[in-house]
Amino acid sequence: MPVQLDIDELVGRARDGVPRAIARLLSLVEDAHPRLPEVAAKLTPHTGNARVVGLTGPPGVGKSTSTSALLTALRAKGLRVGVLAIDPSSPFSGGALLGDRIRMTEHATDPGVFIRSMATRGHLGGLSWATPQAVRVLDAAGFDVVLIETVGVGQSEVDVVKLADTTVVLLAPGMGDGIQAAKAGVLEIADVFVVNKADREGADATVHDLKQMISLVRREIRGPSWRQPIVRTVASRGEGVEDVVQALDEHHDWLVRREELPRRRAARARDEVEAIAVQRLRAELVDLRSGDRLAELAELVVARKLDPFAAAEELIADLRGS
């Protein structure tokens, strides 16, 4: 017999800050539990208070260490912090990797900190679908700051900028030349740049390159009046982390002052509603005649008897007829 799921009680306990209840709700999100809509409905009235900070950057820049150092700094200010470590890169293996688990232990005994690794594998719609739900859980659970950490190459960092009020892009010296950095595509999405491992050779060059790149990137993307700061850190020793916190505060003030915060949040809600609706329709398409219809049309495409657009047309016609 499945365990009875008392959503009301679970939400209530999560709002009281009970870690196991929060974890349980996040598992419902990860599993795309059928009662998730009910959960979202119960959580929504209690949301909107958390500052959502995205933290991204290419592998090897020290994201885990930086998150940990940032956590320490935010905790010192008395803020409760929830962390979502999103791993969009491993769709098959299912589960966060060792690195994420290791650093959890550092804050394991702190009740003002909640860290969760989420693999977005398998999820149709991936990050864009599951992460806002997870943020909603932590927001409703009363965390002052929700940090979303994700590997920042590819689509993931574009998704993270959509989710966050403020996006921090981490870089490190010796990550490759300027072109490679630009390829990583992280320049345009940053509200705050952090050059970590700033005690290493090449840090000055990285900051210099970054300044040049920033000047090349269309400013309007970040809003006309915000100048992306570049903060140097040595996260492993906690150096410069205070400056990161200050940059975050300044950006938040700017968001509020420019009425950019409600704009970003409306855009986020728009994406989320769209993602959920698309997800629903996609599921219906795939389910048509228990999935046979799509497979059938695919065979016709492989046999070159139908082009994929015509096949898609037929699929949609079937959906409307169903």
Place this chain on the structure above:
Amino acid sequence: MPVQLDIDELVGRARDGVPRAIARLLSLVEDAHPRLPEVAAKLTPHTGNARVVGLTGPPGVGKSTSTSALLTALRAKGLRVGVLAIDPSSPFSGGALLGDRIRMTEHATDPGVFIRSMATRGHLGGLSWATPQAVRVLDAAGFDVVLIETVGVGQSEVDVVKLADTTVVLLAPGMGDGIQAAKAGVLEIADVFVVNKADREGADATVHDLKQMISLVRREIRGPSWRQPIVRTVASRGEGVEDVVQALDEHHDWLVRREELPRRRAARARDEVEAIAVQRLRAELVDLRSGDRLAELAELVVARKLDPFAAAEELIADLRGS
């Protein structure tokens, strides 16, 4: 007055291998031109002959150089090769970067080679939507091999494995420790591993780590009887590239022998049809009442008067009613 677009003539000239016609068709794909379905219908009967090879790996492993070396080796065998360099990482800047353009010049005068950089920015559905269309163009234009090169961290390499008959994952020494490599999520998708820059310190360690990781990864993903080979190259000097070509041939033989090729292509067609249909439905959702409906619902979510699932429900109801 817009230039008259003669699809029949364009397809005919592309099939004759006229580079400008091929380029034009690819631009139609990139622009998501309204007459794309017509183009696909005309191209489809002439497709199915090209071997589609995906090439992915984290930034800095020498993907551009490897692609170029591979091109040279395949050309030496008399094969015509089309290259799609996909840059999913830069959604805003619009356009491929310098590195891609530089290496094009090397093969610029060879009529048996066609190279195109595509930014998948902006495209809803990104890679999964546009790339199969671009592959179809090159396939119909008679290229024996279509190489899809993409930055391999995040969702992009998952998409590339779906598109390719054979996926090559490039790594290089000193890309970070084993955990980082695993995070890059490239281990599970490789049919062939290439350790490039194999003359550098740490190459043996990388190969060793890779072997260990391979043994940890669930084998069945790649098919029970295929053992992922690890090829060492120094692409900048062309070393080992013949071995890569041989590994590609062996994998292709295996695909054919095991009847895995039609299976992969059916899966690919299925994804493509699904992506096109989802794209269509998404466009309809977003367009409801000129986009006002989604914006309206998003505002209600931000105001916490509606949760996003309920909002999505209403959006879909509107779609059905429209």
